[in-house]
Amino acid sequence: MNNCERIKRWRLACGGDEHAARADGLSDRDIRIETALNALYQRDDGAMDGQKQNRKGGLGGSSPRVARWLGDIREFFPSTVVQVIQKDAFTRLGLKQMLMEPEFLSALEADVHLVADLISLGRVIPDKTKHTARQVVAKVVAELMAKLEAKTIQAVLGAVNKAKRTRKPRFADIDWHKTIRANLRHYQQDHNSIVPETLIGYSRKKRQAQLDEVVLCIDQSGSMANSVVYSAIFATVMASIPSLKTQYIAFDTAILDLTEKLSDPVDLLFGVQLGGGTDINQALAYCDQKIAHPGQTHFILISDLCEGGNKEEMLARVQAMIYKGINVIVLLALSDDGKPWHDDNNAHAIAAMGAPVFACTPDQFPDLMAVALLKGDVGEWAAGNKIAIIS
Incomplete structure (x- = not known):
């Protein structure tokens, strides 16, 4: 690597002003890249010793300017890096209010995180932006469906058919x-x-017997946003399989039965209300009274188990559901975001009852459901796939 290339890399890593950049031999394109990064990451030189660092410059309050900035980073960086920069912009510069502007929204690199942000803002997005927001969500949903639908149908339908063979x-x-x-x-x-x-x-x-039932009980508190998006995709796919009866219940401190929206994943997602507290006990009580055939029901609770309601009653309800013969599975997360934070005490308490408790990625979920529908050992399957299971 020559000296000019080293200077260029250090400048892009550390930032600086345009005059110094030209003196260091950066090209016009390099200066545009540096300017785009400076807008988000450059800090005051005097900030140190653990003091809060004030950002120099920033993206400003104009949505066209922000949209142009987004266009620059999309030009200079691959989509995976763009998504990281966007996420940093939301947290460091407080840009969530910019999602209210259609010009800004249409310039974003759409991903699961953005869909989660839009869902959380669904009730306050102005009318002028709702159409653009729905288009963005529909685009991400279509991409996820293309990736996950075929595998889910193959795994789930294969398990159902195998269970019916004689x-x-x-x-x-x-x-x-x-x-x-x-x-x-x-x-x-x-x-x-x-x-x-x-x-x-x-x-x-068996063809005339009661259908297998799947109840997805989804924690819609803010920390579970990505899990909500993925669970909605899988719920709509499973609802399309005639040999399954699928229900979708979302909760925080209130309960939303969204089963009737399972025909359209975009409608389903916009029916969710991300944020708020967590009352798992209340949600379990609601779901329990919706289950008519415990021995044929697979109950999937997707939650970090951070109970804001009655913890003792919540654990007692889980135990009662297991005693009834309901196949209870607890997923601490349904996402690709790595090891999730969760309430360890509640996780261990439920695992001690015999229910499998672990986090699951979207790619693993179809095989998980296939094992569950065959009434196989989900814990053994998780261990075999090197998934960290709570014991």
Whole structure:
């Protein structure tokens, strides 16, 4: 690396003014990059010794100016870096109010974090911005659906079908494709045929039985924002599978039953009210009275377990649900954001009851649901996938 390149890298890392930048040999493009970074990250030189550092400059209060700044960072950096810079801008410069402006919103690099911000502001976004906000959310939802829908349907539907199979089907219920594959070893060359020693098909009795039910109970307090977005995607996918009955309940200190909105993930997300406190006990009480067939129900509580209500009653309700035969699974988070913070005491207390408690990524969730629907050991599955499970 030559000396000019070293100077350039140090300037972009440390910042400075335009006159000095030109003296150091930076190109016009390099100066634009430095200016974009200075607007967010440059601090007063005198700030030190743990004192609060005052930012020099900043992005200003004009939404067109901010939109131009966003356009610059999108030009200079890859989307993964842009998302980090945007997140820093929201927290360091207080730009959430700028989400109210359609010009600003349309310039953003859309991701799950931005969708969570828009959901949290859903009740106060002005009419002039609502259409743009909905377009941004719809774009991210479409990208997530494209990534997660096929895998979810394959895993969940495969588990449901496997659970319904029988080796003593009636003639009309034989699955000939699977039967032939299962009996290839009985091929009779002389007769050019297969002897179907084992028949595989579907049990007519189970077809008429109560459908498996999935109840997603989602903590919508602010710390769970990304989990809310991903859970909404998965809920709408599972609701599209006829052999499952899916319910979606969101809660903070109030309860929102959004099951009727499962046909449209964008409507579902805009029905959520991110923020507020947390009353898990109240949510469990509501969900419990909605469950008609405990032995056929998989209850997925997605929460950091930071109970603001009655902790003792909350734990007693979880225990009662397990005693009824409900398949209780607790996810501390459903996101890619790394190890989540959670209430460790409540997590250990629920794990001691026999319910699996862990955090899950979106890529892992379809396989998790497949194991649950087959009534397999979810804890063993998590351990096998090197997921840190609470014990």
